[in-house]
Amino acid sequence: MHPSSIADKMFRFVVLFAALLALAAANTTQVSQCQHNQGALPRNTHIQGCTRPPCALPQLRDAIINMEFVAPRRMTSMRTLATAYMRVGSTTIPVPYDLGANSVTCNHLTNASCPVSANQTLRYTLRMFIEAFFPVGTEVTVEFRIVDQSNAPVVCVRVPIRIVSP
Incomplete structure (x- = not known):
C-alpha cells in the first residue's frame, strides 16, 4: 500500500471520529449530581433544545428528557420523581412536581421493558408538561430521580431551568 494512501485513510478516520464525538456532545445536556437526593448520574442526559x-x-409544552443509564440491579419496576428547588431569600424550598402517568418509568423505556436485569443498558424518555401556573421567568433547579420498587435510588440528575413563554 502506498504511504500517502495510508495517511489519507488515517486522516479520514480522525475526521470521522471527531465528527462522531461532536455529534455525541451535541446530544448531551450538562447536568450535575443531585444534592438533595441519592442516585448515580446517568451515562447520558439530553433535554431537548438544551x-x-x-x-x-x-410553558404549555412538554419538556422532553432522554436518559441512558445502566440498571444497578434487577428491578421489577421504577418510578420517576421530580422536585423543584426554589430559592426564597436565603432559604431553599423543595416543591415536588407530580409527573402523573409519566412517573411510571417502565412505560417510557425505549429499548427494554420491566423487569430489567442488572447491568442492562436502558434508554428512557420522560415527558414533563410545563403547566401555566409556572410563571414565565421562573428560575429553579430541578432534580429528576428514578427509584426502584423498594424506593432505592437508581439515577438522579440536577439541572437549572427557566420557564419561557410558549
Missing part, C-alpha cells in the same frame, strides 16, 4: 443550563422550557 445543551447548557439553565434550560429554557416553554
Whole structure:
C-alpha cells in the first residue's frame, strides 16, 4: 500500500471520529449530581433544545428528557420523581412536581421493558408538561430521580431551568 494512501485513510478516520464525538456532545445536556437526593448520574442526559443550563422550557409544552443509564440491579419496576428547588431569600424550598402517568418509568423505556436485569443498558424518555401556573421567568433547579420498587435510588440528575413563554 502506498504511504500517502495510508495517511489519507488515517486522516479520514480522525475526521470521522471527531465528527462522531461532536455529534455525541451535541446530544448531551450538562447536568450535575443531585444534592438533595441519592442516585448515580446517568451515562447520558439530553433535554431537548438544551445543551447548557439553565434550560429554557416553554410553558404549555412538554419538556422532553432522554436518559441512558445502566440498571444497578434487577428491578421489577421504577418510578420517576421530580422536585423543584426554589430559592426564597436565603432559604431553599423543595416543591415536588407530580409527573402523573409519566412517573411510571417502565412505560417510557425505549429499548427494554420491566423487569430489567442488572447491568442492562436502558434508554428512557420522560415527558414533563410545563403547566401555566409556572410563571414565565421562573428560575429553579430541578432534580429528576428514578427509584426502584423498594424506593432505592437508581439515577438522579440536577439541572437549572427557566420557564419561557410558549
